[in-house]
Amino acid sequence: xxxxxxxxxxxxxxxxxxxxxxxxxxxxxxxxxxxxxxxxxxxxxxxxxxxxxxxxxxxxxxxxxxxxxxxxxxxxxxxxxxxxxxxxxxxxxxxxxxxxxxxxxxxxxxxxxxxxxxxxxxxxxxxxxxxxxxxxxxxxxxxxxxxxxxxxxxxxxxxxxxxxxxxxxxxxxxxxxxxxxxxxxxxxxxxxxxxxxxxxxxxxxxxxxxxxxxxxxxxxxxxxxxxxxxxxxxxxxxxxxxxxxxxxxxxxxxxxxxxxxxxxxxxxxxxxxxxxxxxxxxxxxxxxxxxxxxxxxxxxxxxxxxxxxxxxxxxxxxxxxxxxxxxxxxxxxxxxxxxxxxxxxxxxxxxxxxxxxxxxxxxxxxxxxxxxxxxxxxxxxxxxxxxxxxxxxxxxxxxxxxxxxxxxxxxxxxxxxxxxxxxxxxxxxx
Numbered sequence: 001x002x003x004x005x006x007x008x009x010x011x012x013x014x015x016x017x018x019x020x021x022x023x024x025x026x027x028x029x030x031x032x033x034x035x036x037x038x039x040x041x042x043x044x045x046x047x048x049x050x051x052x053x054x055x056x057x058x059x060x061x062x063x064x065x066x067x068x069x070x071x072x073x074x075x076x077x078x079x080x081x082x083x084x085x086x087x088x089x090x091x092x093x094x095x096x097x098x099x100x101x102x103x104x105x106x107x108x109x110x111x112x113x114x115x116x117x118x119x120x121x122x123x124x125x126x127x128x129x130x131x132x133x134x135x136x137x138x139x140x141x142x143x144x145x146x147x148x149x150x151x152x153x154x155x156x157x158x159x160x161x162x163x164x165x166x167x168x169x170x171x172x173x174x175x176x177x178x179x180x181x182x183x184x185x186x187x188x189x190x191x192x193x194x195x196x197x198x199x200x201x202x203x204x205x206x207x208x209x210x211x212x213x214x215x216x217x218x219x220x221x222x223x224x225x226x227x228x229x230x231x232x233x234x235x236x237x238x239x240x241x242x243x244x245x246x247x248x249x250x251x252x253x254x255x256x257x258x259x260x261x262x263x264x265x266x267x268x269x270x271x272x273x274x275x276x277x278x279x280x281x282x283x284x285x286x287x288x289x290x291x292x293x294x295x296x297x298x299x300x301x302x303x304x305x306x307x308x309x310x311x312x313x314x315x316x317x318x319x320x321x322x323x324x325x326x327x328x329x330x331x332x333x334x335x336x337x338x339x340x341x342x343x344x345x346x347x348x349x350x351x352x353x354x355x356x357x358x359x360x361x362x363x364x365x366x367x368x369x370x371x372x373x374x375x376x377x378x379x380x381x382x383x384x385x386x387x388x389x390x391x392x393x394x395x396x397x398x399x400x401x402x403x404x405x406x407x408x409x410x411x412x413x414x415x416x417x418x419x420x421x422x423x424x425x426x427x428x429x430x
Contacts, residue, residue: 004029004106004209007038010075012068019050023097025068027075031152033120033197035211037080037099044086044093051084051095063102077104102213110207115161115168117175119183120198123148123217124155125190125227132238136175137161141182141234145227151216153198157182168203178241184255185237188403189225193217193259218261220268224400224414226422232411240407246347248406250282258399265388266369272395273336273366279402280339288342290332337363340398349405351398353427359398362391393417401425 007026014023025039042048064080079102084095121143129142136159143155159175161168176199187194195217199210225233248254257275262268280289287293309317334342337360344351365388369375375388393416404413404425415423 005031008070008073010068010070012066012075014051014064014066014080016050016062016064021048021051023066023068025097025099027070029198029211033122033153033195033211034213035101035104037097037101039097039099042095042097044095048095051082051097052086064099066099066101066104073106073108075104075106077101079103100213101211104211106209106211108207109205110202111205113202113204113207114163115165115171115204116158116200116202117172117179118156118158118200119179119196120153120200121155121157121183121186122153122195122197122214123151123190123192123219124153124186124194126155126230127228130231130234132235134238134242136171136178137165139178139182139238141186141230151195155194157186157196172201172203181241181252182234182237184252184259185403185407186230186234187217187259188255188400189223189230189233190227191221191223191259192219193256193261217259220259220261222396222414222416226412226414229412233407233409236407236409236411245406245408248279248283248402250278251406254278254399255403258396265392266375268392269362269366269388269395270369272392272399273363275399276340276395277336280336280343283343283346284339289334289339291334335363344398344402347402347405349398349401350426351401354394354397358390358394362395365391 004027007028009024010027011022011024014021021042023039023042025037028036028038030036042051063078064082065078066075066080068075081100081102083098085098086093087096088094116137124143125145125147126141126143127145129140132139132141138160140156140158140160148154157179159179161171161175165171179199180196183194183196195214197212197214199212201208201210254275257271257278260271262271340359341356343349365375397415397417400413403409409425411424413423413425415421
């Protein structure tokens with residue numbers, strides 16, 4: 001592995017449109033997975049004025065491209081933002097370029113390295129290195145036990161290819177999908193969005209490092225797996241990738257919503273409900289999502305429209321009749337609480353120990369927030385808060401159980417209903 005945590009000197013061509021300029025700079029990969037470009041100063045002349053950016057305020061701001069070399073390593077990016085302030089001194093004016101690449105790739109020729117794909121995880125906390133053997137190769141997931149500081153890259157997911165891989169591009173593509181899935185599953189376990197800003201690949205003849213600029217993920221402060229006890233969860237998650245208990249459409253998007261941090265409890269509830277909306281919409285058939293079949297409802301809606309009074313110049317009634325077709329379509333859609341029940345039954349998610357009336361109340365509260373913009377803001381808040389927290393915890397518990405059921409997880413977990421506690425999944429039915 002080439003180490004870019006220390007500055008490396010590069011030279012190359014910076015371009016945009018039909019303009020280009022020779023540049024020299026030092027490149028450093030920060031502990032959080034960002035590339036820092038330290039350009040040498042350039043004389044500010046007519047030939048370099050284009051580097052300041054567009055002069056016409058109506059001109060579209062575009063990326064710069066950069067191709068540069070440092071020994072055997074080539075840097076390429078077509079997604080470089082530049083800030084180019086002009087400075088003056090006794091010898092004249094000069095440009096001090098500052099750059100940030102949204103996506104950059106470093107490549108080099110390498111030999112005698114077994115093929116692997118490694119994703120750096122920002123803010124990962126674990127204990128030791130977990131190993132799982134799969135048809136795609138050996139997976140390693142690990143990081144340090146200390147809580148990371150300032151969102152540094154503190155963990156890695158690595159997949160080492162078996163020696164008999166014939167089609168390495170195909171292996172690379174499938175390995176990339178698996179690592180992204182494991183990033184989101186470990187994020188779910190940790191209760192925070194673990195960003196993966198670096199992706200390193202060695203093919204045996206070539207080495208590549210992709211660096212993706214990413215904002216911080218934030219923390220929900222509600223892990224569902226203790227960081228000292230991740231092995232069983234990692235193994236179950238990997239097994240489910242190859243042999244899922246049941247297929248979940250839009251799983252990745254749902255997990256992103258689940259681990260998204262929020263500053264207000266109202267938003268936490270809306271986000272959790274959005275996960276259920278997403279899963280039920282993507283995984284129930286159209287017939288399951290509606291009360292009546294299209295043929296049955298068409299007959300009913302026709303009869304309802306025929307029974308509607310004539311507006312007869314009444315503008316309010318005319319507005320109501322205009323909106324009637326769309327409102328009638330809503331009547332045939334199953335409420336979210338019913339669709340979630342269907343989904344949990346379809347996937348055999350254990351809920352015998354839960355009072356599902358709490359789901360109905362949580363849906364009503366979510367609707368109140370969405371349609372009023374607040375939750376009972378006219379009522380005084382108690383010292384314990386607004387009363388929203390139990391609804392948030394209940395919905396998150398349902399989502400967690402869906403994920404656990406999907407991977408057939410069996411082991412210790414963290415529960416939050418009634419306060420933080422260690423428990424097990426599947427739950428003992430009461």
